[in-house]
Amino acid sequence: MKKIVKSLLLVAFLGSFNACNDDEPPLPDNVAGFESAEKGFEGEETEVKITLSRAVDVATPISVSVTPTQLTYGNEFTTTPAVANNAIALSVPAGQSSASFKVTKKAGILLDGDESIAFKITSVGAPALVGTATDLKLSFKAIVSEGTSIQLNGIAGQEPGSSAANSVFLDLSSNTQTAVLRDSWDLGFYSGADFRVIINGTNGASALAVNKSDINAVTAADIVADSLAVGQGMGKLALVDDAKGDLSKTVIKEISASDADNKVYILNRKGGSATVLPADQLYKIRIVRKGTGYSVQYAKLNETTFKTVDVAKDAASNFEDISLEKGAAVDVEPAKDKWDLQWGYSMYYTNFGTGMIPYGFSDLVFTNRQANVEAAEVLTTTATYDAFAESNLAGITFSKDADAIGSKWRITSGGTVGVKTDRFYLIKDPAGNIYKLRFVSFHANDGGERGKPKLEYKLVKKGA
Numbered sequence: 261m262k263k264i265v266k267s268l269l270l271v272a273f274l275g276s277f278n279a280c281n282d283d284e285p286p287l288p289d290n291v292a293g294f295e296s297a298e299k300g301f302e303g304e305e306t307e308v309k310i311t312l313s314r315a316v317d318v319a320t321p322i323s324v325s326v327t328p329t330q331l332t333y334g335n336e337f338t339t340t341p342a343v344a345n346n347a348i349a350l351s352v353p354a355g356q357s358s359a360s361f362k363v364t365k366k367a368g369i370l371l372d373g374d375e376s377i378a379f380k381i382t383s384v385g386a387p388a389l390v391g392t393a394t395d396l397k398l399s400f401k402a403i404v405s406e407g408t409s410i411q412l413n414g415i416a417g418q419e420p421g422s423s424a425a426n427s428v429f430l431d432l433s434s435n436t437q438t439a440v441l442r443d444s445w446d447l448g449f450y451s452g453a454d455f456r457v458i459i460n461g462t463n464g465a466s467a468l469a470v471n472k473s474d475i476n477a478v479t480a481a482d483i484v485a486d487s488l489a490v491g492q493g494m495g496k497l498a499l500v501d502d503a504k505g506d507l508s509k510t511v512i513k514e515i516s517a518s519d520a521d522n523k524v525y526i527l528n529r530k531g532g533s534a535t536v537l538p539a540d541q542l543y544k545i546r547i548v549r550k551g552t553g554y555s556v557q558y559a560k561l562n563e564t565t566f567k568t569v570d571v572a573k574d575a576a577s578n579f580e581d582i583s584l585e586k587g588a589a590v591d592v593e594p595a596k597d598k599w600d601l602q603w604g605y606s607m608y609y610t611n612f613g614t615g616m617i618p619y620g621f622s623d624l625v626f627t628n629r630q631a632n633v634e635a636a637e638v639l640t641t642t643a644t645y646d647a648f649a650e651s652n653l654a655g656i657t658f659s660k661d662a663d664a665i666g667s668k669w670r671i672t673s674g675g676t677v678g679v680k681t682d683r684f685y686l687i688k689d690p691a692g693n694i695y696k697l698r699f700v701s702f703h704a705n706d707g708g709e710r711g712k713p714k715l716e717y718k719l720v721k722k723g724a
Contacts, residue, residue: 290314292322292352292384293393296410296435300403304367308396309360310381311413312352312388314709320352321385322359327378331400336375338364347382358413363398373401404693405435407718409700412603413439414622415711424622424711427462427604429594432687432695432717438594442605445592446529447545448579449554449571452630455515456507457547457554458579459500461607464532464620466490466499467511470524475546475557475566478524480539488526488542490607490618492534500607500618505629505662512547519548526561529584532607532620543584558584578630596631597690601665603713608667623672623702623713625665627687634658635665636686638696645684645698650721658688669699678706692723 290313299308310322325347326333333343340362341348350359363377381394414424416439426439442462450456459465466488470478490499502509516522527543528536536542542561547554553573559566569587571580581592593599603625610619627633636658643652658664670679684698697717701708708714 288313290316290388291391292381292388293391294379294381294396295393295437296405296408297393297395298397298399298403298405298408298435300399300401300434301363301436302402303365305362305364306398307360307362308379308398309358310350310352311358311411313357313391315355315357316352316388318354318387320388321383322350322352322381323383324348324350324361325380325382327380328376329378330372330375331377336366336369336371337377337400338366340364348379352388357415365400371400373399375400402434404433404691404722405719407695407716408435409714409716410435410437411712411714412437413712414604416441424604427602427606429599430601430603431594431599432601432697433689433691433693434598436594436598438599440592443530444583445581445590446527446543446584447556448581448592449573450507450579450630451573451575451577451596454507455549455554456510457512457515458507458510459512459527460529461501461503462604463530464491464535464605464607465527465529466495466531466607466618467525467527468499469513470526470544472524473520473522473546475524475544475559476564478526478544478561480542480561483526485536485539485542488528488536489531489534491532491620493612493617494534495618497609497616497618503606503608503663503666505626507630515547515549515554517549522546522548527584532605545584556582558587578628596628599628599631600633600687600689602626602628608663621667621672622711623670624663624667625669626662627664628690629660629662631690632660633690634660634688637664637668638684638686640682640684645696648684648696648720650694653686653694653721656686658686670702672703676705677703679703679708686720687717689723693719694721694723696720 292310292312326343348361352359377398379396384390412428414426414428416425427442429438446460448458459467470482472478524544524546539561544561546557554571556569557566576595578596581590583590605622606624607618607620609616627635636656679699687695695717700714702713
């Protein structure tokens, strides 16, 4: 009799458990859409991306119709994949949440600037659906956006997390975002008049100098590896670059015209959580000037010979970047006048009661300080986002600091995790355009997704 009672109780429990599962709300539709409704470009090639609400379990086809205005496919432009029957066939790979195609201008053609292409998502295969952001106008000239809503994609095929794999650069005037893997680069070389070098703070990098100028003479015996640890209460600000973007406060001192003055540095290329890579993954580097550019000597810490890579300055860029693992230049930032904000994980700083120390976390927003982008915070007690207009700009003080927005736009602890709704921001871009911008969501608590923040912005004043 006891066995029967136990069996009945077990059945009742399982039934109750399954009923609870049945009561769980279903996931919302997984929909596809363009990142913005309008985009412009001045170069020879641009990428157009279609994103899904979340990753798909199976390869998912997408069809995009192509309607050019004052252009003929094959004569003035081409696409990759190619257009067939006035459409582009794409596929989102299993495990991914986006697909893209490239539009390339034909070499040697002259355009008036009135040319454009209308793209429309016409079908999406199961398990996804066509969303609402189905149309994109691509103008064959630079545009000054009137504003849009956009979701940044910091996730690179992995599960969402606070430390997104991508850094995302956003250009407000062209409605363009550029995602770059944080782990793809190590050193950035300033293209301005000074000879300055940055380390990859978005990868939790840290570095320290060794009082030697012969890179082959430096070994693991010259440092205590744990002294490179930063984050989680460890380390000093002297091990990381200035969070405000001041190039006079980089770990690597200004590269001297006198070779003998340029010391060797030990680089922990990936850290941030009080971790240091094993000795066989630490790099020793020494940088000297070469003409108007740089020459980098580099090797693993205990190697007795070094390799060299030369870096030329490019006036179109803030920095030229290299990967030590590849031993070559890599593309990171867009052109210096083609981005305004950078979102992602980075080394920053905090105070645990003993003074400021380095601290790494995600959802930091930096402005493009080197291209003179400025920002200001406006509290809604002063003016609401919707009501703010050009007439409200009087008396606004803009900041040149790269961290003018930083982490001030959100809360990440306690029961109130989410976007702060009592403030928004003004962004002045390199062309003098001023946008108002507010964050919409970034966390499940505010209806968003960690690693894919949503924001919206609107032009307040057009540059001269």
